[in-house]
Amino acid sequence: MATIADVARHAGVSSSTVSYVLNGKRPISEETRRRVRRSVAALGYHPNAGARALAGRRSHIIALVVPLRTDVYVPVMMEIAVSVTTAARRHGYDVLLVTNDEGPAGVRRVATSGLADGVILMDVELGDKRVPALRAAGTQAVLIGLPDDPLGLSCVDHDFAAAGALSADDLADLGHRDVAFIGYEPGVYARHAGYAERTLAGFRERAQLRGLRFLHRPCEGTYEGTAGTLARILADRPETTGFVVQNERAIGPLLSLLRSGGRPVPEAASVVALCPDRLAEQHSPALTSVSGSAQELGRVAVEQMMSRLAAAQRQEQPVDERVLLPPVLTERQSSGPAGATPSNAKDPS
DNA sequence: TTGTGCGACACCACGACAGA
DNA sequence: TCTGTCGTGGTGTCGCACAA
Structure with a gap:
């Protein structure tokens, strides 16, 4: 394995000159730079990470x-x-x-x-x-x-509160008055995951502001879990027509359950998903989504x-x-105006 | 004064070795 | 056996010398 000393010997310069050529921290003549680069290529030189960390006190x-x-x-x-x-x-x-x-x-x-x-x-x-x-x-x-x-510390995150608010706004703008927020599994809220709590808080605040009647239900995300969650929502609030889903795994089961329960999307129920665009586009119908x-x-x-x-x-x-x-709201085919009557609505459980 | 190149040294963990 | 000292590895950078 070639070292900086090998490169220096090959190029006819000192190892410090090689170092300066490689890190650009000092001006080196074009001719010398060319020679050093040729030697680096010829010997297949790569700086030794351990030595570099030792000398620079940075591991990179x-x-x-x-x-x-x-x-x-x-x-x-x-x-x-x-x-x-x-x-x-x-x-x-x-x-x-x-x-x-x-x-x-x-x-x-x-x-x-x-x-x-x-x-x-x-x-x-x-x-x-x-x-x-x-x-x-x-x-x-x-x-x-x-x-x-x-x-x-420095922090970066999606504005989950704004995402929650956007989803509430979208359903309110479409005329939905009874909406449900299908969240993550209970454990996520138990450990106070910021993304889950902020989204819910943003949704809740905007829903109240827009005069929506809403429910929040954590959901396991399995088919059975989603079926149970949906059954409880419709038992508590049968007039629910708008659904916001944050648990990505619950999206597929929810669409299927709504369809089989006589509430096709978007004719009888609207679904807004808080998920990546790629995932929203994979479903049928393609999901209106709020994403970052x-x-x-x-x-x-x-x-x-x-x-x-x-x-x-x-x-x-x-x-x-x-x-x-x-966050960005993208309208797709899973949301529409409220008002359609559920046809042959059945108990999803 | 500026551009360029070089030598010396520090960096740190670890093993080898000497001396108590 | 324990303790202390020294050398080792490869790289980055400081300070100096020299030429133009």
């Missing part, structure tokens, strides 16, 4: 703490992870994927071991125990999600991290940024 690695649980929608998480990795590479950083099974102890271990220059935390809960651990470790950290107390860009979320998180690392390098206090990405 960002740890990405990814939730891998049964109640997360994996495609969205993967989309964010890919976006973080791509954006990090543009800055010369690699990404270390860390699963969340160690909790705060795992975050502390990664943050204090020098394994990574910074930590990006996904799936942040309101009172997330990992946040104080990160703060205490003194590492640069960016949260994808908004905790109760984001002091000393997972790619943008990852990109902004990395930009925030780079800005924090640069500030720390200059021995300045990093700025705690807080960015909420606005």
Whole structure:
């Protein structure tokens, strides 16, 4: 394996000159640069990551703490992870994927071991125990999600409250008066996941403002779970015609149950899904959706991290940024004007 | 004064070795 | 056996020298 000294010998310069050619931190004549680059290519040289970390006191690695649980929608998480990795590479950083099974102890271990220059935390809960651990470790950290107390950290998230409000507005604008919010499984609310609670709060506030009668029902997302949830909604409020669904796994079962229960979408019931566009387009009928860009979320998180690392390098206090990405409502075929009478409505259970 | 290149040294964890 | 010291790895960067 070629070292910087081999390249220097091959090019007839000192190793410091090779280093300056590679990192561009000092002007080097075009002729010398050309010679060094030729030697780098000829020897197949790549800087030794360990030595580089030792000398620069930076590993050029960002740890990405990814939730891998049964109640997360994996495609969205993967989309964010890919976006973080791509954006990090543009800055010369690699990404270390860390699963969340160690909790705060795992975050502390990664943050204090020098394994990574910074930590990006996904799936942040309101009172997330990992946040104080990160703060205490003194590492640069960016949260994808908004905790109760984001002091000393940068955060980026979708504006879930606005997404909830948009979905309520859409159904209200279409004339629906009785609507139901089908949420995630109860465990998600029990652990105070910020995205779930903020969406619900935004929906609730706007629904009240628009004079909607509404129900919120957590839902397991299985066919049986969705059937039970829908049955309870229609038992409590049979006149319900508008449905907002946040649990991605419940969407398919819900459409099917409404159809078989004599409430075809959109003729007799409207469904607005809080989900990625790609998923909304896969269903039949294609779903009216409120979505945010997972790619943008990852990109902004990395930009925030780079800005924090640069500030720390200059021995300045990093700025705690807080960015909420606005949601976009896309009208498709699953929502329509209220007023159609349910035909042959049956008990979905 | 500016541009360019070089030597020296620090970085840090770990193993090898010497001395108590 | 324990403790302390030194050398090792490859890279990044500072300070200096030199030429134009």
